[in-house]
Amino acid sequence: MTSLKNKNFLDNSFNKLTFWLAISFAFINVILIITSSSSLIKLYGQENYARWIFYYHVPIAWNAGVCFILAGFNSFLYLKTSKTKYDFRALSFAELGTLFGILILITGSFWAKSEWGVYWSWEARLTTTLILVLIYFGYFMIQKYGGAYEKTSINRSYISLMSTIMIPIIYYSVQFFKDEFQSHPSNGSYFVYGGLQIFFFSLLSFSLLLIFLHNYRVFHLNKNKESLK
Amino acid sequence: MLNTLIFKELKLEFRTKETMLSMFLLGIILSFLFSISIENVKQEFVIVYFWIIIFMISSLGLYRSYQNEKNLDSFNLMLSSPVDPSIIFISKVVSFFIQIFIVQIFLFPIFILFFKLNLTISYEVVFLTLVTNWYISSLGNIIGGITLRSNRNEMIIPILLFPFSAPILLAIIRATEGVIGNYSFYDFSNWIFIIITSSIVVFILGIWAYYDIIKE
Numbered sequence: 105m106t107s108l109k110n111k112n113f114l115d116n117s118f119n120k121l122t123f124w125l126a127i128s129f130a131f132i133n134v135i136l137i138i139t140s141s142s143s144l145i146k147l148y149g150q151e152n153y154a155r156w157i158f159y160y161h162v163p164i165a166w167n168a169g170v171c172f173i174l175a176g177f178n179s180f181l182y183l184k185t186s187k188t189k190y191d192f193r194a195l196s197f198a199e200l201g202t203l204f205g206i207l208i209l210i211t212g213s214f215w216a217k218s219e220w221g222v223y224w225s226w227e228a229r230l231t232t233t234l235i236l237v238l239i240y241f242g243y244f245m246i247q248k249y250g251g252a253y254e255k256t257s258i259n260r261s262y263i264s265l266m267s268t269i270m271i272p273i274i275y276y277s278v279q280f281f282k283d284e285f286q287s288h289p290s291n292g293s294y295f296v297y298g299g300l301q302i303f304f305f306s307l308l309s310f311s312l313l314l315i316f317l318h319n320y321r322v323f324h325l326n327k328n329k330e331s332l333k
Numbered sequence: 334m335l336n337t338l339i340f341k342e343l344k345l346e347f348r349t350k351e352t353m354l355s356m357f358l359l360g361i362i363l364s365f366l367f368s369i370s371i372e373n374v375k376q377e378f379v380i381v382y383f384w385i386i387i388f389m390i391s392s393l394g395l396y397r398s399y400q401n402e403k404n405l406d407s408f409n410l411m412l413s414s415p416v417d418p419s420i421i422f423i424s425k426v427v428s429f430f431i432q433i434f435i436v437q438i439f440l441f442p443i444f445i446l447f448f449k450l451n452l453t454i455s456y457e458v459v460f461l462t463l464v465t466n467w468y469i470s471s472l473g474n475i476i477g478g479i480t481l482r483s484n485r486n487e488m489i490i491p492i493l494l495f496p497f498s499a500p501i502l503l504a505i506i507r508a509t510e511g512v513i514g515n516y517s518f519y520d521f522s523n524w525i526f527i528i529i530t531s532s533i534v535v536f537i538l539g540i541w542a543y544y545d546i547i548k549e
Contacts, residue, residue, distance in 0.1 A: 183545065232500070235496050235499045235500065236496075238495075238496035238499075239493070239496040239497060241492065241496075242489065242492045242493040242496060245485075245488070245489050245492055245493075246479065246480075246483070246489060246493075249483055249484070249485045249488070249489065250479070250480070250482070250483045250489070251482045251483050251484070252482075255482050255549075258545050258546065259479040259546060262475070262479065262538075262542050262545070262546060263479070263493065265538075266475075266497070266535075266538060267497075269531065269534065270500075273500060273527075
């Protein structure tokens with residue numbers, strides 16, 4: 105335990121690798137999008153420039169989905185085994201999922217503005233994502249004000265497990281709300297905007313960022329274990 | 334054992350009637366405010382108001398019911414008895430289900446009066462209402478159990494109850510609209526599916542998880 109206290113996050117070579125890879129990939133990603141977009145805008149018209157948020161919006165949504173599923177899964181493992189490491193993972197994934205969830209709402213609003221002229225049009229997937237983010241706000245309320253760590257960790261885990269029911273609802277919401285709300289672009293129609301390779305590069309860079317952020321958070325949760333309890 | 338526990342919960346409530354009375358009064362006040370602030374309300378809006386009011390007053394009722402347990406520390410005494418905690422959960426769900434249904438029965442005529450409604454109640458609407466009440470009751474008791482050991486449960490109960498209820502609120506409103514408006518069943522069958530499955534899932538989760546949630 106004392107050795108962990110004095111340790112640095114970047115002492116580990118894997119952490120160092122993911123850190124530098126995440127940073128350099130993010131940098132290259134921005135450059136790629138900017139340089140490629142000038143020719144692609146010519147192809148699809150100047151007014152569509154806001155659609156390039158697609159390269160950020162979809163990887164962020166992908167990350168958030170992965171985070172919420174893994175938060176639920178690790179919560180389940182924690183309830184099964186009551187090992188603290190699973191709880192730390194679940195907590196870290198919940199935090200990152202909420203962060204990416206908020207970013208989905210922001211980037212989605214930009215897209216909605218260019219697509220429909222308003223920032224918030226009660227589009228089905230954004231609405232259900234907002235509900236999930238609100239549930240996770242409750243999760244953090246429990247963590248902060250719920251009482252002792254042993255108690256809150258179990259309660260949090262149940263909330264996280266219950267909230268995974270929202271993930272299929274978010275995925276299929278586009279079909280449920282068909283006629284009533286603005287429609288979400290369907291899977292195939294993304295690529296009319298072009299730049300499939302750039303999209304996959306962006307996905308890769310965001311996944312690396314997720315791995316780095318998750319490891320960083322878990323490392324610090326382990327380091328500050330005593331203050332949690 | 335289950336009968337005894339349900340009887341105990343209901344007796345405790347009917348002795349003072351404080352929870353049901355406060356839920357009912359808040360319901361009247363909110364429906365009064367809704368009806369005077371907007372004139373010529375459309376029928377579909379009335380369904381929305383009704384369910385929003387029901388969700389609000391049930392958060393109040395849940396807070397009261399768990400506050401009673403907390404004040405006298407009676408919950409720990411009940412846990413120390415040789416009863417399966419899931420039976421305690423079922424008894425609480427059933428008793429709150431009965432309470433909220435009684436409040437709805439009294440509230441609904443006032444609603445019709447205030448909003449000048451003329452609608453016929455069909456069996457389908459009553460069935461959907463009962464399933465939704467079951468969902469509110471199961472979910473509310475899980476959340477009440479989660480916040481039992483917390484000092485700020487009056488704050489956390491609505492914060493957790495409303496987001497989890499949002500899909501169900503939407504589903505019950507759409508389904509009731511569909512039934513009342515004689516839409517074809519295909520148009521709103523998705524919503525009924527959501528209501529029924531989530532009621533079952535939450536109830537089973539409560540039975541499975543209640544001991545973990547409420548133990549000290």
